[in-house]
Amino acid sequence: MNIHEYQAKQIFAKYGVPTPKGIMVESVPAAVKAAEELGGPVWVVKAQIHAGGRGLGGGVKLAKSLEEVRALSEEILGMTLVTHQTDAAGKLVQKLYIEDGADIKAEYYLSVVLDRKLEMPSIVASTEGGMNIEDVAENTPEKIIKVPVDPAIGFQGFHGRELAFGLGITDKAEQKNIINFAKKLFKVYTENDAEMIEINPLIRNGNGEFLALDGKMGFDNSALGRHPDIEAMRDLSEEDADEVEAAKYGLSYVALDGEIGCMVNGAGLAMGTMDTINHMGGTPANFLDVGGSANAETVAKGFEIILRNPNVKAIFVNIFGGIVRCDRIANGIIEATKLTDVNVPVIVRLDGTNAPEASEILKKANIANLIVGDDLADGAAKAVAAAKGN
Amino acid sequence: MSILVNKDTKVIVQGFTGKEGSFHAEQCLAYGTKIVGGVTPNKGGQTHLDKPVFNTVAEAVKTTGATVSMIFVPPAFVGDAVMEAAEAGIELAVIITEGAPVKDMQMAKAHATKHGMKTLGPNCPGIITAEECKIGIMPGMIFKKGNVGLISKSGTLTYEGANQVCKEGFGISTAVGIGGDPIIGLSYLQLLPMFEADPETECIVLIGEIGGDLEIQAAAYIKDHITKPVVAFIAGQTAPKGKTMGHAGAIVSGSAGTAAEKMAALEAAGATVVVSPAEIGQAVTKAMAKK
Numbered sequence: 001m002n003i004h005e006y007q008a009k010q011i012f013a014k015y016g017v018p019t020p021k022g023i024m025v026e027s028v029p030a031a032v033k034a035a036e037e038l039g040g041p042v043w044v045v046k047a048q049i050h051a052g053g054r055g056l057g058g059g060v061k062l063a064k065s066l067e068e069v070r071a072l073s074e075e076i077l078g079m080t081l082v083t084h085q086t087d088a089a090g091k092l093v094q095k096l097y098i099e100d101g102a103d104i105k106a107e108y109y110l111s112v113v114l115d116r117k118l119e120m121p122s123i124v125a126s127t128e129g130g131m132n133i134e135d136v137a138e139n140t141p142e143k144i145i146k147v148p149v150d151p152a153i154g155f156q157g158f159h160g161r162e163l164a165f166g167l168g169i170t171d172k173a174e175q176k177n178i179i180n181f182a183k184k185l186f187k188v189y190t191e192n193d194a195e196m197i198e199i200n201p202l203i204r205n206g207n208g209e210f211l212a213l214d215g216k217m218g219f220d221n222s223a224l225g226r227h228p229d230i231e232a233m234r235d236l237s238e239e240d241a242d243e244v245e246a247a248k249y250g251l252s253y254v255a256l257d258g259e260i261g262c263m264v265n266g267a268g269l270a271m272g273t274m275d276t277i278n279h280m281g282g283t284p285a286n287f288l289d290v291g292g293s294a295n296a297e298t299v300a301k302g303f304e305i306i307l308r309n310p311n312v313k314a315i316f317v318n319i320f321g322g323i324v325r326c327d328r329i330a331n332g333i334i335e336a337t338k339l340t341d342v343n344v345p346v347i348v349r350l351d352g353t354n355a356p357e358a359s360e361i362l363k364k365a366n367i368a369n370l371i372v373g374d375d376l377a378d379g380a381a382k383a384v385a386a387a388k389g390n
Numbered sequence: 391m392s393i394l395v396n397k398d399t400k401v402i403v404q405g406f407t408g409k410e411g412s413f414h415a416e417q418c419l420a421y422g423t424k425i426v427g428g429v430t431p432n433k434g435g436q437t438h439l440d441k442p443v444f445n446t447v448a449e450a451v452k453t454t455g456a457t458v459s460m461i462f463v464p465p466a467f468v469g470d471a472v473m474e475a476a477e478a479g480i481e482l483a484v485i486i487t488e489g490a491p492v493k494d495m496q497m498a499k500a501h502a503t504k505h506g507m508k509t510l511g512p513n514c515p516g517i518i519t520a521e522e523c524k525i526g527i528m529p530g531m532i533f534k535k536g537n538v539g540l541i542s543k544s545g546t547l548t549y550e551g552a553n554q555v556c557k558e559g560f561g562i563s564t565a566v567g568i569g570g571d572p573i574i575g576l577s578y579l580q581l582l583p584m585f586e587a588d589p590e591t592e593c594i595v596l597i598g599e600i601g602g603d604l605e606i607q608a609a610a611y612i613k614d615h616i617t618k619p620v621v622a623f624i625a626g627q628t629a630p631k632g633k634t635m636g637h638a639g640a641i642v643s644g645s646a647g648t649a650a651e652k653m654a655a656l657e658a659a660g661a662t663v664v665v666s667p668a669e670i671g672q673a674v675t676k677a678m679a680k681k
Binding site: 120 | 491527550553573
């Protein structure tokens with residue numbers, strides 16, 4: 001789960017991680033009022049969406065008067081921002097963050113992420129602040145420093161020194177400031193079960209203080225249960241509505257831009273099914289893992305969500321029944337066709353536990369549009385042919 | 391022969407009396423697995439599925455001599471359960487539970503390593519030595535005894551792969567589901583040498599997916615150390631960037647962890663890389679014929 005910049009900064013503030021002062025608003029008059037309250041003389045008007053690259057997309061602008069705050073708020077609020085991290089349709093800006101302008105002497109990059117190889121969190125930093133960090137990693141990897149921190153010992157002094165020297169910070173007061181900043185940020189990471197925190201840019205001001213000018217946070221979904229305060233920050237309007245609805249039914253769904261809807265049990269087989277369709281000359285319209293507890297209701301919901309996509313020309317149901325019995329899935333499909341108007345060919349491949357019984361059930365039901373696939377290759381081939389109208 | 395578990399392996403179940411634990415323990419018993427008891431706090435002294443229930447893993451190990459624990463406790467308690475097993479002297483913890491917090495697994499795995507305990511999972515189907523011992527939730531009937539070892543991040547792809555291998559007339563020595571979480575226990579790097587050393591295993595099927603770089607590490611190991619033929623499939627060639635595909639660890643971040651880079655590394659290491667899981671069976675047949 002991801003949150004907005006203004007929410008990340010609320011969490012930072014709780015832990016004493018310095019940020020410029022700011023106020024989240026949802027209307028133009030509120031934006032002006034917020035600017036008055038902050039005092040100025042310079043403000044930054046920032047679009048709040050769950051995607052990076054907002055500045056380049058025109059969603060972050062500097063205002064030097066209250067009039068400019070008003071004009072920029074009018075411009076940005078309600079605009080659709082397209083950045084390298086959104087899809088082509090972009091994201092509607094519904095919230096703004098009005099922030100004090102900062103006195104920027106230097107820009108850095110700072111993040112805390114899980115290093116999967118080392119199996120512990122790692123602080124990643126660079127002097128190349130404000131840049132796309134992936135480009136920095138690609139072009140000048142020597143400018144990126146990584147300081148892994150074993151959670152069993154926590155953030156120690158040497159971690160801080162490694163970071164400060166790595167960033168070339170020589171002033172003693174500044175060293176102390178960056179070490180304190182990183183120490184607090186690491187605490188934010190571990191205590192909130194964050195998946196990642198990214199600050200780009202982290203800035204140093206004229207007083208040698210470090211401030212988070214931006215803030216991006218993502219959380220481990222498996223740990224949200226113990227952080228109700230963070231779960232309350234979830235902004236569903238920033239997430240794909242179909243994915244959210246699917247999740248309510250225990251379905252894991254991701255929309256793609258192809259023509260063949262997929263309904264599969266298990267994430268690996270679901271990806272493997274997409275790959276097989278692609279290999280046979282078709283294009284998958286979605287990833288859908290029905291999970292281990294699929295029943296008539298969830299199968300029906302799966303069909304409904306898949307069919308909302310107007311590009312879908314056929315659906316391939318690919319189930320390898322383990323503990324899940326295929327006869328139950330077959331009955332689920334029959335129920336689903338009663339609950340939802342399935343107007344495209346449905347290719348069904350059921351293998352594993354009780355597969356012969358399942359194919360009997362499907363034959364007897366005599367559903368129009370239903371084609372049986374013998375195995376993964378046969379089912380995928382039939383789905384590709386059906387999508388092409390053959 | 392086989393790897394890690396066989397007909398003599400003594401197994402306990404943590405979360406024994408819960409719904410999932412009960413159901414799957416019963417299935418494992420029916421398969422022939424030597425389940426010697428289970429652990430559910432405050433139910434010690436009772437009998438469940440005709441096996442003794444203990445309050446702690448330490449007690450269970452002391453009384454039964456179990457070396458493997460199959461863990462079904464709810465996600466929030468997985469870390470605790472793994473660390474308890476490690477301190478009680480369990481040699482291998484098979485963690486089936488899905489949705490354990492990453493931070494908990496980090497701590498638990500580090501603790502397990504300190505105590506010399508191997509872990510498998512979490513969020514995995516478990517391990518099965520065909521016709522001898524099933525510790526997990528896989529459908530036992532599709533695993534016929536044979537000479538193909540299988541390692542997979544995905545449960546249903548394990549079944550798909552094993553089923554194809556068996557339909558081609560071969561069978562499975564041991565199949566291991568390692569799980570697709572960001573932090574997992576035993577992985578390719580530890581399991582490949584075990585299969586290489588196992589006289590019963592003649593061919594290895596490796597099933598991976600997008601995210602992380604375990605498959606890249608595996609490729610490097612295969613190149614230098616594995617003499618047996620390897621057939622590999624990487625799921626997620628058509629997965630979009632930056633989206634989690636069902637498994638928490640299955641995500642392409644930036645340009646890292648793509649199927650293409652993993653397939654290329656495995657191919658360069660001498661493995662037979664198939665582009666669809668539907669081709670695993672045929673590829674194994676070809677690999678076995680060449681031997």
